[in-house]
Amino acid sequence: xxxxxxxxxxxxxxxxxxxxxxxxxxxxxxxxxxxxxxxxxxxxxxxxxxxxxxxxxxxxxxxxxxxxxxxxxxxxxxxxxxxxxxxxxxxxxxxxxxxxxxxxxxxxxxxxxxxxxxxxxxxxxxxxxxxxxxxxxxxx
Numbered sequence: 316x317x318x319x320x321x322x323x324x325x326x327x328x329x330x331x332x333x334x335x336x337x338x339x340x341x342x343x344x345x346x347x348x349x350x351x352x353x354x355x356x357x358x359x360x361x362x363x364x365x366x367x368x369x370x371x372x373x374x375x376x377x378x379x380x381x382x383x384x385x386x387x388x389x390x391x392x393x394x395x396x397x398x399x400x401x402x403x404x405x406x407x408x409x410x411x412x413x414x415x416x417x418x419x420x421x422x423x424x425x426x427x428x429x430x431x432x433x434x435x436x437x438x439x440x441x442x443x444x445x446x447x448x449x450x451x452x453x454x455x
Contacts, residue, residue, distance in 0.1 A: 317377045317442055318363035320345075320434070323353055329362070329433050345437040362430065367423075368415040376427070380442040382410040383431050389440045391432045397425070 321330045321342060330342035330353070339352045340359065353359055366373035383392065386409065397406050403424045407414050434442075 317380070318361050320362045320439070321353070322360050322362065322430075324358035324360075326357075329430060329437075332361075345433055345439075367411060367427075368418040369411065369413045370415055371413060374411060377442045379411050379427065380431055380434070383427075384435075384440055384442065386410055389435065391435050392428050394428065394432070397428055 319332045321332055321340075323330060323342070328347075329345045331345060332340060333343050333350060334341040336352065339354045341350060342353045343350045362376055365376040367376060367379050392406075397403055400421060403421050404416070406428070407419065407424050434440075
C-alpha cells in the first residue's frame with residue numbers, strides 16, 4: 316500500500332499516486348484531496364521504498380508503520396508526547412528496538428510520526444501490500 320503514497324520534496328504532506336502522464340505523475344494530496352502534476356524534476360520518493368536503519372539490517376518503513384499501528388491501535392500518535400530527544404528515543408525503541416541510533420536522526424523520527432498521523436487521518440491502516448504479507452509468511 317505504501318508504494319502508492321509519495322513524498323515530494325518541497326511540498327508539504329503526502330500524496331497518493333493517481334495516474335502517470337508524459338514526464339509527470341498525477342498525484343492527490345491526502346489531506347486536501349487536490350490533484351496536481353508532479354514532474355520528473357521533483358524529488359519524489361515512494362514510502363514503500365524507504366527503510367529504517369537498524370543494527371542488523373534495514374527494515375522497510377511499512378514494517379515500522381505496522382508496528383506503530385499495532386501499538387497505538389490504529390489511532391494517531393500524540394505529537395505532544397514526542398517533543399524531547401528522550402521521548403523520541405523512547406518512541407522509536409518501543410516500535411523498533413534495534414534501530415541504529417547513530418544513523419536514524421531525530422528529524423527522521425519526527426517525520427515518520429507525522430507521516431503515520433497523516434496516513435491514519437486519511438483512513439489508511441494497511442501498510443503492507445497483500446503480496447508482501449504472503450511472501451513474509453512463506454519465508455518464516
